[in-house]
Every structure is written in C-alpha cells, then in structure tokens.
Amino acid sequence: MDKNSRKIDAYVLGLMLELFIIVIIFMIHISGSRNILDFIMLCITFFTVIVTYTGGLIVGLILSSIAIFAYGSYIFYNNLIQNVDIDTISYIWMISIPIVTFTAGKLQSYIVKLQETNMNLRESYKDLVTIDEQTGLGNIKLFYMHLDREISKSRRHKTPCTLMLIKFPYYKEIKKIVGENRTNKLIKEISDVIIKSTRSEDERYTIENDTLAIIMPTTDITGAQVVKDRIKSGIDNLNLKLNEEKKYVNIDTKIAILQYKEEINTSMEFKSLTEEELQYDV
Numbered sequence: 001m002d003k004n005s006r007k008i009d010a011y012v013l014g015l016m017l018e019l020f021i022i023v024i025i026f027m028i029h030i031s032g033s034r035n036i037l038d039f040i041m042l043c044i045t046f047f048t049v050i051v052t053y054t055g056g057l058i059v060g061l062i063l064s065s066i067a068i069f070a071y072g073s074y075i076f077y078n079n080l081i082q083n084v085d086i087d088t089i090s091y092i093w094m095i096s097i098p099i100v101t102f103t104a105g106k107l108q109s110y111i112v113k114l115q116e117t118n119m120n121l122r123e124s125y126k127d128l129v130t131i132d133e134q135t136g137l138g139n140i141k142l143f144y145m146h147l148d149r150e151i152s153k154s155r156r157h158k159t160p161c162t163l164m165l166i167k168f169p170y171y172k173e174i175k176k177i178v179g180e181n182r183t184n185k186l187i188k189e190i191s192d193v194i195i196k197s198t199r200s201e202d203e204r205y206t207i208e209n210d211t212l213a214i215i216m217p218t219t220d221i222t223g224a225q226v227v228k229d230r231i232k233s234g235i236d237n238l239n240l241k242l243n244e245e246k247k248y249v250n251i252d253t254k255i256a257i258l259q260y261k262e263e264i265n266t267s268m269e270f271k272s273l274t275e276e277e278l279q280y281d282v
Contacts, residue, residue, distance in 0.1 A: 011107035057105025132206040143205040147267035171210035193234035
C-alpha cells in the first residue's frame with residue numbers, strides 16, 4: 001500500500017470517528033434540552049463536509065468560517081443581551097466544524113491525487129499496449145515497428161518481404177445488422193482463420209476495425225498468393241458455418257498483397273501502396 005492510500009485510509013477513519021463523536025455529543029445534549037439550535041448545527045456540519053468533499057478544502061474552510069462566525073455571533077449576542085449562558089456544546093460546535101472540514105478536505109485532496117495517478121497510469125498503459133484486445137493480434141503501433149524492421153532487413157539482405165492487407169468492405173453494415181458484440185466475435189473468428197492459414201514467422205495485426213494486416217518475411221508474391229488463397233478458403237468455410245447457423249450474415253473480404261521494392265522508402269508508403277491494390281481484388 002502506497003503513502004497516499006494509507007493517508008486516505010487514515011482520513012476516512014478520522015472523519016468517521018469525528019462525525020461519530022459529534023453525533024454522540026449531539027444526541028446526549030439534545031435528549032436533555034432538545035435544543036433546535038444543536039440540530040441546525042449538526043445539519044450545517046454534515047452540509048459543510050459534503051461541500052468540502054465536492055469543492056475542496058478552501059471552499060470548505062470558507063464555508064465553515066461563515067458558519068462559525070454566524071453561530072458565534074448568535075450565541076454571544078444571546079449571552080450579552082439576553083444573559084443566556086454559553087453551554088459547553090457551543091464551544092464544541094465551533095471547534096468541531098473546522099476539524100471535520102479539514103479532515104474532509106484532506107481526504108478529498110488525496111483522493112483527487114489518487115485519481116490523477118490512476119488516469120496517468122491508464123494513459124501510460126495505453127502507450128505500452130501493443131496487442132489488440134478483441135483479436136489478440138498486434139495493433140497498428142506494433143505493425144509499423146515491425147514493418148520498418150522487415151523493410152530494413154529486406155534492404156540489407158536482399159530478401160523478399162510481402163505485405164498483405166485484409167479489408168472487410170461491409171464492416172459497418174454487418175455491425176448494424178448483428179450488433180457490436182457479434183461483429184467483434186466474427187472478427188475474432190476471422191483472425192483465427194488467418195492465424196491457421198499463416199506460418200509462425202508471419203506477423204499478424206489489427207490496424208483498423210475493418211482491416212487486418214500480415215507481414216510475411218522471406219516470402220515473395222507467389223508464396224503470398226498461396227496464403228491469400230488459403231485465407232479466402234477459410235473465410236468461405238466460415239460463411240458456410242454462419243449460413244448453417246442461420247446467422248444471415250455473409251463475410252466479404254478484399255485481400256491485397258504487395259512485395260517490397262527498393263523504391264519504397266517508408267513503412268507508411270508500403271502500406272499505402274498495398275491499400276491501392278485492394279481495388280483489384282474482386
């Protein structure tokens with residue numbers, strides 16, 4: 001447990017203890033005199049805690065100062081003008097309200113710090129994650145990293161490297177028909193087909209909701225065509241399965257393959273040129 005968490009626990013316990021003591025004192029006092037003023041002060045105390053927790057320590061201290069000033073003015077006026085004795089409970093109210101306010105304010109500040117830390121950790125986690133949660137394949141960040149690496153290897157060793165893009169042109173329509181959850185399951189089933197149709201050294205990615213990619217090191221266009229036919233066959237079998245289950249959905253794909261050429265300078269250019277090949281797959 002870190003330092004902030006321990007402080008939060010301490011302030012929560014302290015706040016509960018303080019409120020418990022205040023309520024006990026109030027109940028003991030009210031049972032004897034039934035003073036409506038004490039009930040009002042109890043309400044003000046709880047209201048101040050709520051405002052402090054939502055608005056912060058400064059706002060709470062300002063509100064508690066106003067409450068104490070108003071209450072103190074009232075009891076001292078009664079004492080001086082009407083000779084009403086000042087009870088011990090009156091001093092307790094003037095002391096307890098700022099103490100409770102301070103505790104609630106510190107608790108709120110540490111909770112805010114903890115929330116900010118949590119948000120920063122989430123953002124850092126997003127930056128570090130390279131796996132798509134839905135398909136289990138690499139994401140677009142990992143795709144460009146590995147594509148740059150394979151381009152460099154292909155240039156250096158003069159070995160072939162082929163990029164394949166698999167696009168689902170009716171992704172949005174399918175999503176409207178069967179819903180997001182079922183569409184995600186279909187994409188996962190397609191990614192399983194791709195994994196079974198490729199070699200262990202081939203690298204597979206989800207680069208868009210409707211686009212998957214495969215980097216095939218040491219593979220020329222002829223070898224990539226074999227993989228393409230295998231994937232097409234696997235998706236056809238998946239469509240037959242969906243028809244047998246009466247899902248009323250037909251998965252259509254466009255698959256483009258392009259072998260790396262020395263005139264291609266960057267991974268983005270390589271991907272863009274491969275995307276242009278999609279229009280020729282019918």
